[in-house]
Amino acid sequence: MQEAKGFIESSYGIRIVGIRPYRAGYILETTTGRKYIKACQYTKERVMFIHQAKTHLLKNNFYHIDPYCLTVGNQPYLEGDESIYTMVNLIDGRECEFDDDRDVLKATEALALMHKASRGFTQGEPPRIPNSLGKLPVFFKKRLEDIRRLRRKAEKERNSFDYLFIENFDDFYETGLKSLDILYSSKYNKLVEAARKEGILCHNDYSYQNILIKNDIVSIINFDYCNIELKIYDIVNMLRRRMRKCNWDIQKARMILDTYRKIEPLDKDEIKVMKSMLLFPQKFWRVVNRYYNSKRSWAQRNFTSVLMDVINEKEAHIKFMKDFDKL
Numbered sequence: 342m343q344e345a346k347g348f349i350e351s352s353y354g355i356r357i358v359g360i361r362p363y364r365a366g367y368i369l370e371t372t373t374g375r376k377y378i379k380a381c382q383y384t385k386e387r388v389m390f391i392h393q394a395k396t397h398l399l400k401n402n403f404y405h406i407d408p409y410c411l412t413v414g415n416q417p418y419l420e421g422d423e424s425i426y427t428m429v430n431l432i433d434g435r436e437c438e439f440d441d442d443r444d445v446l447k448a449t450e451a452l453a454l455m456h457k458a459s460r461g462f463t464q465g466e467p468p469r470i471p472n473s474l475g476k477l478p479v480f481f482k483k484r485l486e487d488i489r490r491l492r493r494k495a496e497k498e499r500n501s502f503d504y505l506f507i508e509n510f511d512d513f514y515e516t517g518l519k520s521l522d523i524l525y526s527s528k529y530n531k532l533v534e535a536a537r538k539e540g541i542l543c544h545n546d547y548s549y550q551n552i553l554i555k556n557d558i559v560s561i562i563n564f565d566y567c568n569i570e571l572k573i574y575d576i577v578n579m580l581r582r583r584m585r586k587c588n589w590d591i592q593k594a595r596m597i598l599d600t601y602r603k604i605e606p607l608d609k610d611e612i613k614v615m616k617s618m619l620l621f622p623q624k625f626w627r628v629v630n631r632y633y634n635s636k637r638s639w640a641q642r643n644f645t646s647v648l649m650d651v652i653n654e655k656e657a658h659i660k661f662m663k664d665f666d667k668l
Contacts, residue, residue: 342360342362345421345422348421349369349419351413352412352414353412353419353428354413355369355371355372355373356372356373357369357370357371358371365379365380366378366379375431376428376430377428378426378427378428379426380425381418381426381565383425384425385418385420388418388427389417389465390470391417391564391565391567392409393462393464394564395408395409396408397462397542398455398458398459401458401459401460403454403455405558406455406561406562406564407429407430407560407562407563407564408429409427409428409429410428410429410430432553432562433555434554434555434560435554436549436553437549437552437554438549439583439586442593442596444554445593445597446596446597447554448547448552448554449600450601450604451552451560451561452561452575452576452579453601454605455542455544456541456572456605457604459541460539460540461539461540462541462542462569463540470568472568472570473568473570474533474536474571475530475533477614478521478524478525481520481521481524482521484517484621484626484630485514485518485626487626487630488510488517488622488625489514491506491630491633492506492507492510494633495507500641501645502632502641502645505645505649506648509655512655513622513655516620517622517626520618520620520621520622521617523613523620524617526613527610527613528610528613528614531610532571532610532611536569536570536571536572537569541569542568542569543568543569543570543574544561544566544567544575545566545568545570546563546565547578571611572605572611573611573615573618574618576598576601576607576615577618580594580597581619584661585654588654588657589654589658589660589661590661591661594661594665594668595668598668612668616662619662619665620662625648625651628647628648628651
């Protein structure tokens with residue numbers, strides 16, 4: 342990055358006084374504050390989509406995000422070394438702690454405000470950026486097929502992970518089928534059409550490292566995976582993260598949903614689709630899928646431990662889902 346210093350300075354009209362690696366990119370100390378620059382793993386069209394999404398949020402008075410710094414040519418990206426780079430002002434704050442109720446409720450309020458501000462978003466100039474809106478039934482069916490296929494693979498190998506997977510296959514597979522039944526009986530397609538018309542933006546990576554808190558101000562960063570989607574995707578992902586920290590305590594879920602609903606409504610159709618999503622054995626699928634598709638002998642113990650964690654929370658998860666309709 343040091344050799345590109347002059348190019349970055351001239352491209353952005355800044356003066357860099359220090360550079361250090363940080364995560365997937367670099368922190369730049371400049372005379373106009375700290376910046377964060379990184380190479381993108383996606384296209385210029387994708388960068389433009391994210392830029393349009395952030396601009397829409399800013400126009401709707403949702404300011405606590407990380408808009409792209411613009412080049413002197415007024416572009417939200419920089420081309421160099423056959424790569425595309427984006428730069429943002431580095432936001433100061435600590436990462437959200439998902440085992441802290443106060444942090445989680447602040448993050449919930451911020452998410453609801455972001456969804457509210459996102460309403461009415463439309464993509465700019467073609468080409469259109471693809472999204473997965475409306476494809477949840479397809480994804481669930483595919484993941485259940487993956488689980489069945491991987492079970493056949495486990496039958497042939499028979500180590501400790503394989504035995505554990507086979508022993509618990511029936512319970513998790515049946516849970517997946519129930520989840521799919523709930524989704525088919527819901528008004529999912531109606532919600533998809535409404536989201537398409539309303540232009541609701543989903544962050545799609547609402548995790549602790551993308552939620553920064555300072556002096557009660559919550560900033561949402563890293564919109565790399567944002568897209569037009571059902572807002573309940575973000576809510577479900579946050580609920581999953583919180584519930585695994587509190588043994589699926591239904592009262593903690595109630596606090597999150599009540600906090601969200603004070604700002605942005607959730608109707609009974611959305612709650613039903615949320616139930617399907619929360620019931621689906623997502624982590625079970627993810628663990629076995631990663632194990633058999635990126636298998637390393639040295640990692641077997643680690644994967645077995647993670648799978649055991651998923652199995653150990655099964656009873657608490659079942660009880661949580663029985664109570665979920667009361668929310």
